[in-house]
Amino acid sequence: SAVISQKPSRDICQRGTSLTIQCQVDSQVTMMFWYRQQPGQSLTLIATANQGSEATYESGFVIDKFPISRPNLTFSTLTVSNMSPEDSSIYLCSVEASDRSSYNEQFFGPGTRLTVL
Amino acid sequence: QKEVEQNSGPLSVPEGAIASLNCTYSDRGSQSFFWYRQYSGKSPELIMSIYSNGDKEDGRFTAQLNKASQYVSLLIRDSQPSDSATYLCAVASGDSWGKLQFGAGTQVVVTP
Numbered sequence: 001s002a003v004i005s006q007k008p009s010r011d012i013c014q015r016g017t018s019l020t021i022q023c024q025v026d027s028q029v030t031m032m033f034w035y036r037q038q039p040g041q042s043l044t045l046i047a048t049a050n051q052g053s054e055a056t057y058e059s060g061f062v063i064d065k066f067p068i069s070r071p072n073l074t075f076s077t078l079t080v081s082n083m084s085p086e087d088s089s090i091y092l093c094s095v096e097a098s099d100r101s102s103y104n105e106q107f108f109g110p111g112t113r114l115t116v117l
Numbered sequence: 118q119k120e121v122e123q124n125s126g127p128l129s130v131p132e133g134a135i136a137s138l139n140c141t142y143s144d145r146g147s148q149s150f151f152w153y154r155q156y157s158g159k160s161p162e163l164i165m166s167i168y169s170n171g172d173k174e175d176g177r178f179t180a181q182l183n184k185a186s187q188y189v190s191l192l193i194r195d196s197q198p199s200d201s202a203t204y205l206c207a208v209a210s211g212d213s214w215g216k217l218q219f220g221a222g223t224q225v226v227v228t229p
Contacts (some may be wrong), residue, residue: 001163031215042205043161043219058216092160096215103168104149104209106217108160 002027002095004109012115013083020079021112023093028073031096033106034066038089046091049076083116090114119144121208123220130200130227136193138223140206143187149209150182150189154202155222161205165191196227 003026013019023032034046047055047068055068070076080087090111097105120143130136138152149168153161165180167173167189173180179192189208193200206220 033216042221043217045216045218048216090160104215104217105151105163105166106207106215107163111160 001097001107002029004093004095004107006091006093006109006112008112009110010113010115012117015084015116017083018079018081019083019114020077021091021093021114023076023078023109025074025095027098029095029098030073032070032076033094033096034068034076034078035092035094035108036089037092037111043092046078080114083114085116088114088116119208119210119218121206121218121220123204123206123223125221126224126226128223128225130193130196130225132196132198132227132229134196136191136196136200136225136227138191138193138204138206138225140189140191140208140220141187142189142206142208142218144208144210144218145184145187146210147184147187147208150180151207151209151217152178152180152189152191153205153207153219155205156202193225196225198227198229201225201227 007022032049035043047057049055049070092111094106094108152165155161167180167182177194181190203222205222207217
């Protein structure tokens with residue numbers, strides 16, 4: 001499976017500010033995904049990021065709040081804008097396996113733990 | 118609204134016993150089914166994938182899928198304290214373009 005890294009691993013931010021999270025993969029991948037995991041909760045998909053096209057956002061998530069870039073096949077960023085304490089979560093990127101026999105399998109980065117004060 | 122349901126637990130299992138985890142899903146068009154293990158403070162780790170009805174075994178893990186009943190399960194044989202984690206069921210629909218819907222997760226505690 002691909003090796004995925006995220007930066008930063010954790011951060012503490014003030015309300016009203018923005019944080020950009022980076023996701024780097026060691027191989028080219030078509031599909032990248034951004035998830036949020038709120039404390040004690042399961043994973044919720046924020047958006048799908050494909051290279052060369054606009055990100056596709058899930059219900060309840062908007063581009064103004066969570067702008068995403070996907071400049072190439074190994075990198076993506078998620079920005080959490082105008083943060084409030086409710087944005088305190090773990091943010092995870094994932095990639096879909098490129099192996100055709102591993103249909104829809106996703107592998108996750110280590111996550112970014114965000115605390116908003 | 119597509120849903121994936123799991124018992125939240127905790128499921129307490131004696132060391133060496135079999136842990137049985139269940140997951141139901143609402144979307145009949147679902148085609149791919151996954152079990153992830155998540156240790157506290159860590160990201161989810163894929164442990165099993167299953168695509169067709171029946172059983173799939175990998176080491177101490179067995180996944181079972183019944184599409185007619187919209188049910189997928191995970192058995193952990195010879196449970197070890199290192200199996201103590203939250204297990205997440207995830208489902209992808211045929212029209213989802215790879216998007217996964219996750220259940221709330223079942224916490225498993227293996228007691229020595």
